[in-house]
Each structure stands twice: as structure tokens, then as C-alpha cells.
Amino acid sequence: QTRDAAKRRASESAVEAVSDGDVVGLGSGSTAEHAIRILGDRVEEGLDIVGVTTSFQAREIAIEKGIDLTTLDETDGHIDVTIDGADQFAGPDLIKGGGAAHAREKIVASATDSLQIVADPTKETDVLDTVVPVEVLPDARTTVANAIREMGGEPELRWAQRKSGPVVTDNGNLLFDADFGAIDDPEALATEIATIPSVVEHGIFPGYADAVHMGTEDGVTVFEY
Numbered sequence: 001q002t003r004d005a006a007k008r009r010a011s012e013s014a015v016e017a018v019s020d021g022d023v024v025g026l027g028s029g030s031t032a033e034h035a036i037r038i039l040g041d042r043v044e045e046g047l048d049i050v051g052v053t054t055s056f057q058a059r060e061i062a063i064e065k066g067i068d069l070t071t072l073d074e075t076d077g078h079i080d081v082t083i084d085g086a087d088q089f090a091g092p093d094l095i096k097g098g099g100a101a102h103a104r105e106k107i108v109a110s111a112t113d114s115l116q117i118v119a120d121p122t123k124e125t126d127v128l129d130t131v132v133p134v135e136v137l138p139d140a141r142t143t144v145a146n147a148i149r150e151m152g153g154e155p156e157l158r159w160a161q162r163k164s165g166p167v168v169t170d171n172g173n174l175l176f177d178a179d180f181g182a183i184d185d186p187e188a189l190a191t192e193i194a195t196i197p198s199v200v201e202h203g204i205f206p207g208y209a210d211a212v213h214m215g216t217e218d219g220v221t222v223f224e225y
């Protein structure tokens, strides 16, 4: 209950970064859901924005809330501000992909002028050390798993909870959660993972955050980068 309140407070803070006329990236996950719902309420009160969504989940909520949607093809690949969650943040370095949406989240984040991350205190860390989601073409799962092990990681195929078999992403691919332990150089590891053949995208977002809005027990802490 308190964690959900913290997520909501983080989102209320991040939404302040959105202005009339903005193209807004709409993130995925339970924290970003609060932000989309709040934006929807502001749209009803007259806020003039268009959204670019990062997942099936984000699109469903945006449609429910009546937020007009567009695509990167129609905005010349430009987004003014994106609000999205994270599995972990160490300063501006992020690990994302807990919701298996990190491929489209990274496209949107990379096209964004200002990435506003929303989180609760459980996401804050000095050194990134949670598992790194790695999206792979289904036929390459064995070769990618071998490559991750050669790099010192331990890959675990993400199995679905309410479906027999593995999680299948919005892009029709499979997902490893790769445990590399503490990640001292996120940028270097990001580059190394990205060069493995048939890796579609991974969840290290090195230096991506322009701000992190962390909801706390009684308020919000905003880190600017």
C-alpha cells in the first residue's frame, strides 16, 4: 500500500515535466501506469499532448484514458519528454525490462529530449546489481545463453506465470534474465551484450535518466542528472 502511494507520488512529480503541445513517451510497468492515468486526467482538463507508447500495456491504458496517440514515424523520431519506470537506478544508469518492454522503451527513451524516471525507494542502489533482461530471437536462445556465460553472466529464460512456457515479448521474442552480479561499468557491459548475435535489446540504459522522481513515505525526492 505504501509502495503504491510512493509510485503515485513519483508519477505526480514527473508529470510536472509535461507541457502543452508535448509529444510524450508513455512508459511501461506499474509505476508508469500511474503517470499515464494522471496524464489522462490532465488531458481531460485540457492538457494538449500526444503520446507514443512503449508496450501493449501502455497503449491499452492510454486508450482507456483518452490520450491521443502517435508514432515515432509521425513525429520525425522526436519525443519531448518520456515518463517511464525502472527496475533499478544508480544515478542516471538504469536497468529496465522487468516488464519485458525494454526494447520499445529504449527506442522511445533514445528519441526523447528528457527522460523522467519514476521509482520507489526499492529501486535505488549505489551499484547496479539486479538481473539484466536480454531479449533474443527464439532460435538463438542457446547460442546467446552460451555467450552470456562466457561473459560471466548466468542467463535464466523468463518463464510465464499464467501461460505454459516462456514469456514472449510484444515483439515475439524470448527473454533471458542475466545475472552479472554487481555491474561496475554499465556502459561497457551494455556494449558487450549488444554485440552478441541475435540479441534484440538488453535492459541496461547507461546514463539515460535526465531525472529520477523517487516517491518516499511522505513525499518525493527528485534527482536531476
Ligand code: DER
Binding pocket: 027, 028, 029, 030, 031, 032, 084, 085, 086, 087, 088, 095, 096, 097, 098, 099, 100, 101, 102, 105
Ligand atoms: O519493464 C520496465 O522497464 C518497467 O519500467 C519496470 O522496470 C518497472 O516496473 P514497475 O514500475 O512495475 O516496478
